[in-house]
Amino acid sequence: MKSELALVERIRRGAGRSRQLSLGIGDDCAIYMPVAGEELLFTTDLLIEDVHFRRETHKAADVGYKTLARGLSDIAAMGGAPKFCLVSLALAEWTDERWVDGFYKGLLELARGTKTALAGGDVARAGKVMADIVVCGSAPAGTALRRSGAKPGDGIYVSGALGGSALGLEAGRGKAWKKHLRPAPRLKLGAALRAKWGATSCMDLSDGLSIDLHRLCVESRVSAELDGDLPVFPGATVAQALHGGEDYELLFTLPGKAPRSIGGVPLTRIGTIRRGHTGRIKIEGFELQPLGYDHFRKP
Numbered sequence: 539m540k541s542e543l544a545l546v547e548r549i550r551r552g553a554g555r556s557r558q559l560s561l562g563i564g565d566d567c568a569i570y571m572p573v574a575g576e577e578l579l580f581t582t583d584l585l586i587e588d589v590h591f592r593r594e595t596h597k598a599a600d601v602g603y604k605t606l607a608r609g610l611s612d613i614a615a616m617g618g619a620p621k622f623c624l625v626s627l628a629l630a631e632w633t634d635e636r637w638v639d640g641f642y643k644g645l646l647e648l649a650r651g652t653k654t655a656l657a658g659g660d661v662a663r664a665g666k667v668m669a670d671i672v673v674c675g676s677a678p679a680g681t682a683l684r685r686s687g688a689k690p691g692d693g694i695y696v697s698g699a700l701g702g703s704a705l706g707l708e709a710g711r712g713k714a715w716k717k718h719l720r721p722a723p724r725l726k727l728g729a730a731l732r733a734k735w736g737a738t739s740c741m742d743l744s745d746g747l748s749i750d751l752h753r754l755c756v757e758s759r760v761s762a763e764l765d766g767d768l769p770v771f772p773g774a775t776v777a778q779a780l781h782g783g784e785d786y787e788l789l790f791t792l793p794g795k796a797p798r799s800i801g802g803v804p805l806t807r808i809g810t811i812r813r814g815h816t817g818r819i820k821i822e823g824f825e826l827q828p829l830g831y832d833h834f835r836k837p
């Protein structure tokens with residue numbers, strides 16, 4: 539690495555701008571002026587070598603893309619619009635200038651496509667690569683979609699197809715691998731569910747439908763009944779669709795009927811919210827155990 543200053547300058551050139559961001563990279567802090575009547579949404583995520591990606595199989599640009607995509611998926615889940623992000627990067631001994639450039643190339647490509655400015659960050663050396671991101675988004679005050687609003691009788695819906703990322707991780711190639719590497723954050727869908735379709739609750743599927751739906755039900759103090767009609771990613775198993783993580787699709791509830799698709803993203807009704815038995819999920823009469831990904835579960 540030649541120098542940190544040169545690196546910062548390169549990043550700064552590609553960082554993008556936002557009208558409310560009156561000061562970006564280069565000073566001690568960034569300055570952001572919120573728009574009146576809007577609430578700010580914040581989310582943070584860690585992407586760690588050998589936990590979330592491997593240097594042998596994941597290109598630098600894919601790691602950069604996914605670092606931001608995961609944060610944007612959380613903003614989408616609240617029905618928000620992304621505003622800016624802050625990224626801190628710990629670099630292992632094996633990374634070189636090309637890797638770092640690739641990381642920011644992948645990240646900034648998605649940032650430009652979603653109007654997310656890169657407002658600052660930090661770079662340091664460490665034993666393994668670690669990318670730590672904070673994403674800030676916004677939504678009109680009082681309207682952000684939460685996990686806690688699902689009501690008995692609401693339909694349960696998911697976007698896209700499930701299990702693709704788990705299949706991709708196993709196969710290491712094909713469309714499923716692409717889904718694993720470059721999940722598309724469902725920003726337009728989330729915004730439409732909030733502004734137009736009256737979704738009562740929403741979250742993104744990061745750890746697997748079984749555990750994420752369980753979490754949504756716990757927050758809403760309800761249970762769920764699935765009808766077994768899941769949109770399974772082509773080639774994936776039902777188990778991968780139920781428990782596989784990192785699909786980054788949206789899981790949401792609606793009192794009425796959702797359209798078949800929004801902005802080209804297909805929607806599927808997978809069940810109904812029920813009263814009582816907080817957190818319980820039934821599928822075709824059986825109780826579904828929340829087996830999705832949990833960092834702290836003992837093996």
Ligand SMILES: [Mg+2]
Binds near residue numbers: 611612615741
């Ligand atoms: Mg989330």
